[in-house]
Amino acid sequence: MAHQITRDDCRARDADDPLARLRERFDLPQGVIYLDGNSLGARPRAALERAQQVVAQEWGQGLIRSWNTAGWFALPGRLGDRIAPLIGARDGEVVVTDTTSLNLFKALAGALAMQEQRDPARRVIVTERSNFPTDIYMAEGLTRWLDRGWRLHLVDNPDELDEAVNSDCAVLMLTHVNYRTGYQHDMAAVTALAHQHGALALWDLAHSAGAVPVDLHAAQADFAVGCTYKYLNGGPGAPAFIWVPQQHQAAFAHPLSGWWGHARPFDMAPAFSPADGIVRALCGTQPVLSLALVECGLEIFEETSMQALRTKSLALTDLFIELVESRCGGHPLGLVTPREHARRGSQVSFTHPHGFGVMQSLIERGVIGDYREPHIMRFGFTPLYTSYADVWDAVEQLRDILDRGDYRIDAERGAVT
């Protein structure tokens, strides 16, 4: 680089940033640079008042009547319709409910059942060994219990998909952006590969929804699930979402047939009959308070666009990579995240032989990222509330820690999804 970037340059970019005003929508702790919104998004300011309203008014005063009067029944679909534009889905195709793990279970079960009808010889589910583990565990649980010869085929890197997706493949199940590396699949191309071989494509958008532009319909994806408490800022453990496109809804079936997925739940009939549309993806009664707060995060997305967010996200991750490489150059850091924009999510991961200890020191200094085995320091960039100066300051702390060797090499490990 001819010109070495300074903190003032970063501040100048913040001054010009059309998204900078959105930081005010969040309550962030003083003295913290939060680079872990890919694990748990920050709190929208509106969430506190909304929580009070749900607890004091809707629950306390409305009591059971609030199922109708406060719109609790409509919440899973109403929130789903607000997520839809962020992921290229349509109205009536998404519900917010249960957990990502459970929604993956439902979507995979539905996909397997569709394939069993179409072409029962296909018995392989292809995924990546580096997929988020719970996705693999849920697929394992489902297939082991079905006990009808379904097999999981785990590829070690995306290049192997070409060979693994063949005429035995029933479902290609991938996480769009890898939780550890930040690698982003080409959803349209990979889905086309699946379809070319007769497989269905199921996408986990946990690290994509609200992080990168997603267009499920343009990619012709078959099923998708995702998380609301990461980039969508829905609150700790807030219910997840499931997308079933309209053309698959009539055929969509899954084993978790609870009352809320019933065609006529209040007839109290002793036999299950699935509701029309996406409602059949619902199962039991949902945690209303956690569910309601998801809306506060989604409202903020309506003040901008995924394209604007993506532009800033790439600028932030480019800046971070550039500053780490230029300012911490003498240290054994290895960039894990793709440099290629199209293959990058909204995070940057670096390895360091003492990555866990270094991350602990960063956190003690108020720079909150997280750590993932093996040796990976993970930094999430959330354009809604991360500034260019934050990036500078975070790298400056990292540089200082590394230069001083100010980290423990024997720190105890622990981490959170």
Next chain:
Amino acid sequence: MAHQITRDDCRARDADDPLARLRERFDLPQGVIYLDGNSLGARPRAALERAQQVVAQEWGQGLIRSWNTAGWFALPGRLGDRIAPLIGARDGEVVVTDTTSLNLFKALAGALAMQEQRDPARRVIVTERSNFPTDIYMAEGLTRWLDRGWRLHLVDNPDELDEAVNSDCAVLMLTHVNYRTGYQHDMAAVTALAHQHGALALWDLAHSAGAVPVDLHAAQADFAVGCTYKYLNGGPGAPAFIWVPQQHQAAFAHPLSGWWGHARPFDMAPAFSPADGIVRALCGTQPVLSLALVECGLEIFEETSMQALRTKSLALTDLFIELVESRCGGHPLGLVTPREHARRGSQVSFTHPHGFGVMQSLIERGVIGDYREPHIMRFGFTPLYTSYADVWDAVEQLRDILDRGDYRIDAERGAVT
């Protein structure tokens, strides 16, 4: 009766009621007599402050760190340990997680797997046609998808259990207190019947936990699930609980194998290995805010005992039955709930040919019960916050509505679990 009960008698009983002080722990709307705590419990006053704390401090300020520093990881087990004494369970046997429907799915799957090991010829799950429908739906979903010859046998009344529970029966799956009639099974006797024939007993405590004394260990029950948002006052749709006694835990397996049930979740290993103990009943990330508020309801139970609550509950339901029968005697009301104390839960149900319309009128007048097909008006009595004068006043409204014919006979229907 020699002496006709008066409102003053009811007030006198309230003045003598040692539990009356607990009403202050709840925020109830002015002008409402709430007899639907069997559907959605009232709001503990403490819940508002706790919600603010979780949203503003734990989420907003603690962010991702709160998984450890605010004890989010420990919540499912900590809450489970607080429910344990209410249901005759022990520490380390209960977790609060997911929904009742999903926990039933896990428990039933676990019970079927145990029986498949012990005695694979047993292929029948016995339950009641009048069981809460979602329990039947979940069993239907599980067995249809397993597709290995499991059959549901639905009995039409408890007397048929003696014949239905035979050497073909793998699992007897019952709701302890019927949601519609308030009929309470003799848990110990029915469990003994199951065991005598080699079956396992799975109990749904949705209308029992916090409503009637339950002693799962004394009854030698095998599995149980239950709800926190009814009599336990945990908040709308708050996560449910599952109980697996220590002696079954090592053998307990279910298909919903998510990250939180893994032995070493942060190793991020690509193969599932179940955690020891009740933790293996967990699956995905839980809705922390809804989960945390469950504690506010449970704290109130620690100020009294299930025996004291049961004594008042029976007094309230006896009084309600007596007043309805004496004061509304000329109207076509039919008592559905057993008069026998041992067979009665904490609710009273009456049929009326226009039950739906009558209930709508009651609700309009501030007496909130609910309606269940066919023709059943359901009144739940929650000794923590229901007074004897409430019972009088509720019956007085009912009498006035019936005497005046002040109800619509064509009202549109709808109801909530």
